[in-house]
Amino acid sequence: MxxxxxxxxxxxxxxxxxxxxxxxxxxxxxxxxxxxxxxxxxxxxxxxxxxxxxxxxxxxxxxxxxxxxxxxxxxxxxxxxxxxxxxxxxxxxxxxxxxxxxxxxxxxxxxxxxxxxxxxxxxxxxxxxxxxxxxxxxxxxxxxxxxxxxxxxxxxxxxxxxxxxxxxxxxxxxxxxxxxxxxxxxxxxxxxxxxxxxxxxxxxxxxxxxxxxxxxxxxxxxxxxxxxxxxxxxxxxxxxxxxxxxxxxLNPPCAITDTSWIKPGKAICQVYNCRMVTDEIKKLMDFGSAHGFDYLEIDHSWSGAETKWTPEEIANFEKNKGPFWDKHPEWRDNVKGDLLKPAKGYVPFRPHSFQGGNYVDLDIPAIVAYGKSLKHPIGLCLYVRGALLKEFGGEHPIEEVFAHYEKWGVAGVKPGFVPPSSQKNERAIAYMVKKAAEHKLIVDIHDAFLPYGLCRTYPNLVNVEGLAGEEAEPFIPPEIKSLHDILLPFTRGIMGSFDYTPQIYKASKTHCHQVAMLGVYLGRASVRGGMKQWSPGGEGGAEIEFVEKMPGLTDEIKVTTDLGKYVTVARRKDANWYIASMSGPRAAAYQYPLTFLTPGRTYRASIYSDTPGGRKAIHTQQIVTSQTVIPIAMEPNGGHLMIVEAEK
Structure with a gap:
């Protein structure tokens, strides 16, 4: 220094x-x-x-x-x-x-x-x-x-x-x-x-x-x-x-002496994949392990309702609930705001949502042990509603909850709806991330909190939502959806990591576009859905190769854009490059020179491009050098993927 x-x-x-x-x-x-x-x-x-x-x-x-x-x-x-x-x-x-x-x-x-x-x-x-x-x-x-x-x-x-x-x-x-x-x-x-x-x-x-x-x-x-x-x-x-x-x-140096337990990687969420049932979660872990995922997230409702219901909310639900809930009286035990044990049976969505709910039957220690036993281990991450934590107005002290999760062997937490913005709340969020580090838990904060570089001090903070991701898509005007996607790196992405959590596969965007998000955005990548789509008979295809091979930590980045039309992010790990591109609402075509490759060395490129007029990916391979120029052509709301590996 x-x-x-x-x-x-x-x-x-x-x-x-x-x-x-x-x-x-x-x-x-x-x-x-x-x-x-x-x-x-x-x-x-x-x-x-x-x-x-x-x-x-x-x-x-x-x-x-x-x-x-x-x-x-x-x-x-x-x-x-x-x-x-x-x-x-x-x-x-x-x-x-x-x-x-x-x-x-x-x-x-x-x-x-x-x-x-x-x-x-x-x-x-x-x-x-x-x-x-x-x-x-x-x-x-x-x-x-x-x-x-x-x-x-x-x-x-x-x-x-x-x-x-x-x-x-x-x-x-x-x-x-x-x-x-x-x-x-x-x-x-x-x-x-x-x-x-x-x-x-x-x-x-x-x-x-x-x-x-x-x-x-x-x-x-x-x-x-x-x-x-x-x-x-x-x-x-x-x-x-x-x-x-x-x-x-601009943030203080790392405060964690030993960071070896923080594993960069990718996460797959149970949402759109399976129910919150032990055997089904294990099957999702099998899929994730086979395809290079490092974490599995269980989202809200696993421990019951997201908030502790008041007597008035319980009485109102009793009065207005549908007949389904008469057959499942366990709902009363699942609205007490508990974070220290899984719910059992059906969990209502909200106090004023009287139809339907999530079914839960989880053995957390057994799931954790199973994930660790796999050839490619899978760590378990659990959703935590911020309103249930004492530091944000709830009953459960962060220390108590995180110590309990560490005892279970959980790998991380996904705090949601954590109140940000005020000095008091920002202090509490930093404290939460610090306590998570003490209990060897990675953190992915969802909803309104915005990053500011805290991940340098506490690199267990591996991702942040903050502003509109997949869950907000229904509220984004159709003509803006993919424009939003390709401009996020130049706006919200400047602040730090961004957990879009794409749903695999939505009909409004091509397969390559949705997979490319995992390479374009900073942070530990995560997806919803995917197991059915990438399994035999599913609508997805070999483009999962990009998901499997893309590392969570790279050595170099090069960004190319015609702002508002397309973005290409090339990331190098050792001698290999992982290149992800997305187009906006209009088709995009351009020449992409590979001049960043080492001169005199040959590489094998595995390329996935949009089917003309369709959503699925076409796979091609070719030998490339630093002299090669790749023509990239993307459909509206499209994408393009390349894995460029040095030949031995």
Whole structure:
């Protein structure tokens, strides 16, 4: 590790401009005080991206003098457990402005700016100081003040290139901006474990400006720091995705001493595959083991209703339930909000859903033991409704639940509907992931929580849903569905892993498109359905080879796109490449050169492409080299898969 620390102890003039550059000097951040207000500008090459945007927080008066600066530089590497890159370089230059209020209180605020080759970030630190023990931050004043009304891409309201900064709706996920010259930037937050989530909004009365709106105030004892507000920068849209690991680099290093128990891989869910019955789950494990899956997820209802029903809800269900439930009185024992034992018999879906339910007959220890006994072991992951955990308002302490699951030998948990956003909830989520690590449980958080790089500190956090995945498809306009798929890597995907959980196979998309999701999106891949479709007589075919062979941890990534038309993600593991492509609502055809292959070496390519006019995959093979150009042709809502293996 290289760490250089220089401290300027003298007070600097109010008009002096301070500069920090990225290690490759392509990105320049300039900060100066004008009339006591700190303003920043960011330039990428010849492209001035941010123009004199305001810096600061609402906590203090907003008028400062600069009393000192500190500069530092970091250059380290760290090993990832899963994901696009097995080795990540954390290389930056840092500038800290030590500000003091001009008001009589003379309170201190540090503005910390980092410049990476992959982008820039800013956070605010309240250092220890006389007369001030605690602060509350209600709003961040940082302005991302662009030079024009640029086109934006936001997954929250599907503003996919059809709006500009002025029309930006409140976005709880990252916002990507086309800043001219073919360059793109994406705004997101990082290191949020003790802060409020932010949403990105257009600032009223300030043209071309985006600011981060806090969900709710955040309070801390000094020294206290905000989350980072980060701007990932890409020379192209593809480079933007390749550079997104900036988010993890802004988080603390790994806190788990031994990560050998965290296995990168793929998961298959019982949903659309089988009932929650021990023998049926074992058969699904057999299928998963035979096809390279590493985990099996059992979703909601395995331990009963997702919430503990109130007496009023029970009485209402008694009054309105269908005759089916008269034959299954065990439902009363299955709505008590238990997380420590499986339900027995039928479980109602919801207090106001009076017809039908899930049947449960599970022996968890027996299932765990069976999965571990298989030639290719399968770990068991269990759904946990957040509302039942004490830290989120329920009755069961996280420690108690996770200790119980560790005793069972469970491999992981899938917390659902965990309340995010506020500082209190974000703290509780970080605590949950930490406790899971202590009990050797991987975590896949579903529903509204958004990632911020916590997976660097706790790599047992292997995936996050956050925004619209498979379960939201019925609510996405038909003309947007596959457009959403191909733009997720450039919007929500910049924040971190994304668990789309595709249902194998939906009629609206080709087989190659749905399998390609497992290669395009970051995170431990998972699917619903698949056993029937990929078994003899099923509608699927040999394209499962891509699922079987694609590793959960790769060494290199290359992203190619014509934004809004298609995306191709190539991932290298050792000498082999796994290349997944998806098209949007229109057919896409382009030439794809394999110039990233090692010159002079031959490879065997196993290729799956869309059937013209159909949904199924066509399989071909060919010998390729770095000189080969592959013609990729995809149907509307289509896909393309390649496994390129070096010949010995």
């Amino acid at each position: 290289k760490l250089l620390l220089l401290i300027t102890l003298i007070a600097l003039s109010a008009s002096a401009a301070e500069t920090v550059r990225s290690p490759d000097a392509k990105i320049i951040v300039t900060v100066e005080l004008k009339e006591g207000r700190p303003l920043w500008s960011v330039t990428y090459g010849d492209n001035k991206i941010i123009h004199n945007g305001l810096l600061g927080v609402d906590t203090f008066s907003g008028s400062y003098t600069l009393v000192g600066t500190k500069t530092s530089a970091g250059d380290t590497t760290w090993k990832a457990v899963w994901g696009f890159l097995s080795t990540v370089r954390d290389h930056y230059n840092e500038l800290t402005l030590e500000l003091e209020e001009t008001a009589a209180t003379k309170r201190r605020l540090d503005v910390v700016l980092r410049a990476y080759n992959e982008g820039v970030a800013v956070r605010y630190v309240f250092p220890q100081q006389p007369g001030l023990k605690e602060v509350t931050v209600k709003s961040l004043l940082t302005e991302f003040k662009f030079g024009a009304d640029h086109v934006i891409y936001s997954a929250r309201d599907y503003q996919y290139g059809n709006a500009t900064i002025a029309a930006l709706k409140k976005s709880e996920g990252a916002v990507t901006v086309a800043v001219g010259g073919g360059n793109f930037v994406s705004l997101t937050d990082a290191d949020r474990a003790d802060f409020s989530v932010v949403s990105w909004v257009a600032k009223k009365d300030t043209p071309y400006t985006i600011v981060a709106a806090m969900h709710s105030p955040a309070t801390g004892t000094l020294p206290f720091k905000t989350s980072w507000q980060a701007m990932v920068i890409g020379e192209t849209a593809g480079k933007l995705v390749e550079n997104r690991y900036l988010v993890e680099n």
